[in-house]
């Protein structure tokens with residue numbers, strides 16, 4: 001049976017804006033209050049999806065969420081008509097209004113953690129939506145993420161869906177941005193690396209001091225238990241607290257892996273030597289083969305350059321014959337150190353043989369690169385056939401979604417637009433049409449309440 005990695009990219013929602021919501025995420029804070037272009041953002045994302053589809057990769061689309069989240073505003077005591085709720089929130093709590101408008105669900109690497117059937121005791125693909133407790137605007141995502149994932153992977157024989165972990169910082173879970181699966185091919189037993197920022201129940205352990213560690217060790221363990229993984233195919237690695245304090249808010253800002261390759265910055269982890277030895281040994285026991293560890297030294301690329309360019313927020317994709325391509329943001333080609341490094345990387349004799357650059361600037365300015373925009377789901381032919389076929393990229397779907405964006409999206413949103421009740425109506429209209437195009441059924445609060 002054939003197995004594939006399928007990338008489900010987040011479709012950027014109609015209210016994409018720059019609100020400076022993520023302390024610890026340098027780009028989000030630097031671009032706060034800039035004017036956004038939701039139409040361009042959605043089209044940049046679609047162009048990347050189509051390009052990967054055209055490279056012969058399996059590509060899907062993950063629908064955005066309903067924003068503004070008026071239910072959240074009502075829970076916070078704003079009442080009356082939708083227009084009146086917006087008006088009161090704009091006057092009394094503009095920061096809260098900005099948060100409930102965020103299109104942050106576009107970063108689907110944070111939608112969930114996924115364990116493929118090759119790794120799980122019951123041979124099902126397991127999904128746990130991330131609770132994203134550390135940031136208010138992101139904590140609004142998990143319930144709808146769960147509903148959308150169930151509408152995409154709606155088959156109990158193949159797919160197991162879990163409820164997100166308890167909504168508390170002790171179990172802070174940021175999903176696949178801190179999870180990487182290594183395997184010799186996508187169907188066989190692999191090793192899953194969970195990366196965390198701190199221990200919630202043990203304050204004697206190291207932790208960052210300036211910026212938050214969003215993801216805990218305890219959350220990683222809980223997800224591994226839910227997904228029926230075993231010790232021999234899991235590794236828990238702590239992120240280096242110093243790099244979190246420099247702005248590496250997720251591990252996928254400082255390392256990326258695929259199949260037999262871990263591409264990482266030398267400062268990414270704590271106890272690097274010991275942890276990577278454990279990973280390498282478990283990988284060898286599971287696959288009979290050895291891993292490639294591609295370490296990037298600080299002398300060649302500083303942590304600061306990695307954060308500015310998102311060198312590690314790249315996708316490593318299988319292009320056949322044991323070779324991989326790296327899907328990088330344009331910003332990598334514009335930085336002399338990083339572009340020189342990438343030119344050299346493809347000559348080093350590792351599986352990484354090609355670099356493709358993409359313009360995802362609208363997302364980058366909020367701290368989301370190519371890897372943040374996708375959720376990886378390794379699937380067998382059968383599992384792929386059991387997946388909702390309407391979410392899989394095709395020439396037809398690409399055309400339909402571009403028309404849908406042209407019809408429904410604005411090309412500019414600034415802060416004063418957030419109090420415009422028309423934007424609520426437009427967004428719901430757009431999402432209602434989208435659920436029909438993708439045949440998701442009713443997944444949004446405005447459709448089910």
Ligand SMILES: NCCC[C@H](NC(=O)CCC(=O)O)C(=O)O
Nearest residue numbers: 019020021022025028104107372
């Ligand atoms: N994986 C990339 C996630 C980026 C995301 N940025 C944001 O939510 C910024 C939103 C804003 O500031 O408008 C975050 O920090 O979780």
